[in-house]
Amino acid sequence: MGADSPDAWARDKRSRMERRAREWGDLVERASDILTPGVPVVAHLGFAANGGADENTTGWLSCSDRERAEALTLGRKPLGGDPRTGYGAVDSDDLHELGAWGVEGGHVPERVGAGDCAWVTGARSDGVRKVLDRAGVEGHEWHGAHEDQIAIGVWNLARHAAQIRAKVDPRLSWAAGDKPSTLWRWALAMMSWSAGTGGAARHVARYADALAPLPEAQRWGAFVRLASTYDGDGRKHARPSYSALRTEQKLTAARAHADAVALAFLADGLDADREQVYAALVRAS
Numbered sequence: 262m263g264a265d266s267p268d269a270w271a272r273d274k275r276s277r278m279e280r281r282a283r284e285w286g287d288l289v290e291r292a293s294d295i296l297t298p299g300v301p302v303v304a305h306l307g308f309a310a311n312g313g314a315d316e317n318t319t320g321w322l323s324c325s326d327r328e329r330a331e332a333l334t335l336g337r338k339p340l341g342g343d344p345r346t347g348y349g350a351v352d353s354d355d356l357h358e359l360g361a362w363g364v365e366g367g368h369v370p371e372r373v374g375a376g377d378c379a380w381v382t383g384a385r386s387d388g389v390r391k392v393l394d395r396a397g398v399e400g401h402e403w404h405g406a407h408e409d410q411i412a413i414g415v416w417n418l419a420r421h422a423a424q425i426r427a428k429v430d431p432r433l434s435w436a437a438g439d440k441p442s443t444l445w446r447w448a449l450a451m452m453s454w455s456a457g458t459g460g461a462a463r464h465v466a467r468y469a470d471a472l473a474p475l476p477e478a479q480r481w482g483a484f485v486r487l488a489s490t491y492d493g494d495g496r497k498h499a500r501p502s503y504s505a506l507r508t509e510q511k512l513t514a515a516r517a518h519a520d521a522v523a524l525a526f527l528a529d530g531l532d533a534d535r536e537q538v539y540a541a542l543v544r545a546s
Contacts, residue, residue, distance in 0.1 A: 262415070263461075264312050264503065264506060264543050265510065265537055265543075266400055266486040266540070266543050267506070267509040267510045267512070267513035267539055267542075268271070268539065270510040270513065271510065271513040271516075271517045272517075273524055274307075274311070274514045274516065277357055277411040278306055278307070278310055278514055278518050279455060279518070280305050281309070281310075281361075282302070282306060282518065284434060285407075285411060285517060286302050286306075286391075287387075288306050288392075288408060288411050288412070289300050289302045289306065289411060289415065289465070290524020291465050292392045292411060292412050292415035292416075293304075293305055295388060295391050295392055296388045296392065296412075296415045296416050296418075297418060297419050297422070297442055297447075297463045298391075298441045299440060299441025299442040299443070299516070299526070300439045300441075300442045300443060300447055300525035300526070301519065301522065301523035301526050303515040303516075303518045303519045303523050304305055304416060304418060304447060304512070304515045304523065304524075304526065305326050305362075305418075306514075306515065306518070307336050307511040307512060307513075307514040307515030307518075308362070308418065308511045308515075309361035309362050309363075310361075310514045311360060311415065311509060311510075311511070312358075312360065312361035312362060313360075314360060314410065315340075315360070315404050315405060315407075315410075315419060316359070316360065316361070316368070317340055317346060317349075317357050317358065317359055317360075317373060317404075318348060318349065318355070318356065318357065318358040318363070319338075319349030319351045319353075319355050319356070319357050319358075319373075320321070320338035320339070320341050320348075320372065321338055321339065321340065321349060321357065321369065321373055321399055322339040322340060322404055323373050323400065323401035323433050324367075324370060324371065324372055324373045324505055325370060325372060325401075328510070329344065329351050329370065332344040332346040332351070334347070335352065336398050337501035343392075346404045347394065347414065348371075349369055350369070351369065351370065353369045353395045354367060354368050354369060354460055356368055357369070357371075357373045357374070357378075359373070359374060359380055359403050359410065360403070360407075360410030360414055361411075361412075361414065362410065362411070362413070362415070362417060363414070363454070364379055364380045364383065364410070364414050365377050365378055365379040365380065365417070366379070366380040366414050366418045366499070367380070368404065370499075371399070372400060372401075372415055373401060373403065373410055374398075374399055374400050374401070374402075375399060375400045379417055379420065379484075380397075380403065380475075381399055382412060382420075382540055383397060383412075383413040383416040383417055383420070384396055384397030384398060384409065384413055385397070385521060386416055388416050388419070388502070389409075389416050391535070392412040392415070392416075393408060393409065394414050397409040397541055399514070405466065407506040411449040416420050417454070418451070419450075421448070421450040421451075421453040421454045421458065422450035422453070423437070424453055424458040425450060425452075425453040425461055425525065426446070426449075427447045428458055428459065428461075428462035429449065429462050429465050429466070429469075430465065430466060430469040430473065431488045432469065432491070433445075433469060433472055433473060433480065433540075435477075443477055443478070443480070443526075444481050444526060444527060444528070444529060445477045445480045445481050446480045448484075449461060449465070449527075451478070451511060452464070452504050452505070452507075452508045452509050455498065455504060455507050455508070456498040456504040456507075457498070458503065460498050460499070461504065464488070464501035464504055464505070465484065466482075467501060468483075468484060468488075471483065471487060472484060472487075478528070478530075479530050481529045482526065482529035482530035482531045483530070484505065485509060485529070485531060485538060485542065486531070487501075488501040488502045488504070488505035488506075488542065488545070489502060489505070489538050489539075489541035489542040489545055490545065491543065491545045492540065494530050499546075500545070500546060502542055503509070503544035503546040505542060506542045506546045509539070509542065511523075512527060515527055521531065
């Protein structure tokens, strides 16, 4: 995704957001109502705007022994990329991230969407069964199963919300099972997915004393302002500014397609100073 300004990033995703709203909107709404109550459809579509249907970041379809051997012979992984070098190489430990929601599906050389991974846990969960009226698919069947990718993707963000809730400073947390969701909780769930739960929790901890006195509705905007002033060490998600920027890119894509109800959910208090904060965030990332 890089360090593009949130506005530029959102403009680049406009047509994808519009198409997916038409094609996926009803299922995303059903899944969110069941698994992430209160989160608007456009917020999920904004999160998923960077990912492709049927995408696996490692380039493997199944990552079976046979598939890896064939890829080495052909010089190309089934979903693209050199099997010998780069992300997803046969000798790597890289993470399979599946579908537009990037659900964690194991590591190379493990089989995709099999064994002990978020994809399998989600596929077998009661929540996904409620959305699909069946269990989700597993293993290589993930590819082409767009309904499953959506349902398990929404479930996975509920999982990340629960994980970050348990990790952040208690002053900034919320009760387990508390509904509906809020922008603060949603943004932390997204940042937990991208930076890792531990990384996201460390970013929040850096500014906890400043954030704790604020009403929850003001915390995400305040966090973004604070993160935009970061001038420390680290690359990418080691920097709170970068993690905040990635999250804001997705939230901005959502705002560009939001109705009044969704805009109210996405309101962060960055109004008159949004342009200046975004510019500072890009510089600090």
